[in-house]
Amino acid sequence: MKHKVRLTVxxxxxxxELQAQYCADPDSGACPCYNVGDVFEFFRDDERDDFWHCGLxxxxxxxxxxxxxxxxxxxxxxxxxxxxxxRYIYTGLQGGSIMKxxxxxxxxxxxxxxxxxxxxxxxxxxIDYE
Numbered sequence: 001m002k003h004k005v006r007l008t009v010x011x012x013x014x015x016x017e018l019q020a021q022y023c024a025d026p027d028s029g030a031c032p033c034y035n036v037g038d039v040f041e042f043f044r045d046d047e048r049d050d051f052w053h054c055g056l057x058x059x060x061x062x063x064x065x066x067x068x069x070x071x072x073x074x075x076x077x078x079x080x081x082x083x084x085x086x087r088y089i090y091t092g093l094q095g096g097s098i099m100k101x102x103x104x105x106x107x108x109x110x111x112x113x114x115x116x117x118x119x120x121x122x123x124x125x126x127i128d129y130e
Contacts, residue, residue, distance in 0.1 A: 004127050005092040007040040007058070010110070011121040018117045033070035033078045034120045038062045040071045044093040051090055054082050081113040085124060092126030
């Protein structure tokens with residue numbers, strides 16, 4: 001049995017009042033790195049090791065220019081996101097339970113980056129295949 005991990009952007013939030021109060025640029029706006037609907041797939045096998053490369057070139061779907069999306073062909077995933085979810089990606093790539101007992105399915109997790117003024121929310125799925 002092999003395992004891959006699919007990462008899907010399911011929502012983006014923006015808290016302009018927090019940006020106005022705390023950010024150096026009070027008009028920073030929404031996260032520019034990801035778009036709702038972006039999909040990424042991670043593999044870790046004899047041919048590819050997307051985890052080691054922080055998800056560079058794992059983008060499989062976007063409605064935007066792929067060159068502008070973190071995880072696309074030109075830039076790895078955002079460090080704030082990677083810090084928040086890399087453990088779940090690694091666990092899934094090894095065939096482990098991502099969030100047993102918390103989520104309805106042990107192979108799924110809903111998580112977000114740690115940017116408190118403009119978080120991006122992701123669905124993480126371990127997909128088993130032959």
